[in-house]
Amino acid sequence: MEKIYNELKDIVGAEFVSNQPEELFIYSRDMGTMLPAAPDFVVMPDSTEEVQKIVLLANREGVPVVPMGGGLVLSGLTRALKGGMVMDLKRMNRILEVNETSRYALVEAGTSQGILQAYLKRHHPGLKHSIPDAPPIATVGGNVLIHGSGHLSQIGGFHSEMLNGMEAVLPTGEIVKTGSCSASPYWFSRAPLPDLSGLFIGWAGTTGIVTKLSIKLFPAHPYNDARVFITGDIELIADVLHRLTGTQLTEDITAGVSCIIGRVQIFPMVIINYGADTKEELTWKRNLIRASVKKYIDDKTGGFAPLPPASRADLLKAPNPQPTQVADEKKGGGFEYVGSIMPIELFAGAYNIGVEISKKFGIDNLMAARIIGGHCMMFSYTYTFNRAIDADVDLARNALHETNNAVLKLGGIPWKAEAPAQKEIIKHMDPNTFQLMNRLRSVLDPKGIMNPGNWEVG
């Protein structure tokens, strides 16, 4: 262990490697309910070359490597389940290129959402990227690789779909490029080549370490507005979402409904954000958005709530500060959610699951959905807890576990699933699919050093 530590020190410098218990403690856990699992080392490389050297070392010594971005995944994916090292990529936070005309940014994988957002606002005010509702320290790379979504997911889909290509270090140490950058100096697209980026997306860091990536940027409009559609009937929401997404005029559509024990049930709300280059265009879009749900307005079963300016301004914030506030609903800072990807038509069923589990466990459940394009949604069930109270954490963990299973039964798939939920997904998965996953992994990572304990049966 000492030998590995010294070699890591030689690669990244003494300041950027640690085996001290207080640091290992911090890196053993996230804000979610998963039990801690401490690494033996934490290492912070500063370049692709350093990543490569670390991986070669790990491969030679058979030491597990857990790549980590912001460490905000909440489902414990960056815990070192089998020891080894957590590779924290936050030092690799450089913005390497912004292409104004083709609207993309090439960044190092540890670049945070906040850094990129601030950089674009300052240097390219006509462009923006899709920001997830996570703290600004969340990384661009991490969010793409977990199939995240955000404030432009109506336009661009999952953040993984906004990826143009990447540079990655394989578990055996080779540096590879995927997408256009593998055959061109430009990082503009994954087409028309075989799409190798998929080898690294959704794998929870079990196939390699992404070091650079190019993501799509979108126009940052000078005029922006938010509208809130309210209906009292949960069964109508899927159709409302279908109609709204059909306009293809919006940047972001989310739907929220809460089940707070002892509080009055507030009606489901659909929040629609859109932007325009002129006031006239904004009004035109508003009218078309309203026309899409006219049926419900006419029969009075739904309508847009007039918004005070302060509420409108809050709804236009990216990231939305509400999840952070929710995280502190119960003092102690514990917060985890089942984010499940599912078809839009399952909205009411998904909601009913949440209500049942909330009642069964006597736990508050804040439910929300972000609609991805017009094709599916990320439906989340958020449970907050006080981390200082074990019983509180256990309750949330059990509720999450039951939610994961109920979601799978309904036809959805837990997103960035915790290791136990991954096992449940595998049970539902076509065996040939899982076999293919294992074959790919064994080719890419013959020694099984990459984030072991994830996407495994045993």
Add this chain to the structure above:
Amino acid sequence: MYELKFNEKICEKCKSIDCLMKCQYMDLGLDEAREEWKKLIRGDDSRVLGDCATCYACEEYCPNKNHPFYMIVERQEEKKAWPVPIPLTEQQLLVMRPRGRIKPQKLRAPVVNMCAFPMLQGTIRGKLFEGASTFGGYDVFCNIMWLHFARNSTIRERLPKMIDNIRNNYLKESGVDEFICFHDECYGTYTHLAPAFGIEVPFKPIHLFEYLTRKLDALKKQIRPLNEKVAYQRPCSNRLVPETQHWVDDIFARIGAERVKRQYDRENALCCAGTIQAQQKDELADDVQKRNIDDMAAAGAKYCVFNCPACFFTMKDLVAERGIIPILMSELCHIALGE
């Protein structure tokens, strides 16, 4: 219980049908207006039920004080001709329900009833409100707002309880029998709506502008005239109490503000359009707001002074975009007092 004091016979004899003929949101000829009004009285369907912007103005237009607007709202509710989508109304009913959390509290005069706007308590400050104490919240909410939602039944149900709450928890306890209505709408509720429905009001409401006028008199020596042009946004609630309008002029005279002459003031005032937006009539709301603010700008107003906080929130950004400063009346007075 709490029957609306409306006399059909008065309307039968009415020749002018001012309630509909003067309406700024419906364009009716005299014959059609008469016919539609008859339909309403009979309880038949009428286009008025759907076209009414719920701006209260016909209460002011009616030369016979026969409560045409309250009658329209009665009919809307009877016929379930909901002006606002049902879930918006139901959600508001939940959000603004009485909480039952009120506790007796001793207050010191002058007492200001903030009603549903306790978040604006910060405006009760300075020389104008020295020593004042306030109360507010949904347990004392005047509930007149439900006129916009065709829910007279909610007003009948909740208002008497609110009156009891105010009397039993604040006034009795404090040995006072009057309070200042921060919101014009509360004053309208207690002096106009409640009597129209036969609801007893056991205290004396004081209009905020009357109070401000008196205070400005007392602080006369400290006033530095503004010498500015000011547009006044008259709210729907003021249609219930047009007799209070003169206080706007009285205040302006005291602080040296010029009330700009414009098309959409006084009896021709336009709605802020908040309720029109709630009715999902966005184009109409856009048009009303544009005409109104164009009118203010054309008159050269530097400030737009608001009586109603709801109008303020609805219009403040739009007014500011046109280079006009949105401000509540008491805040304008503070400026004149150098505060």
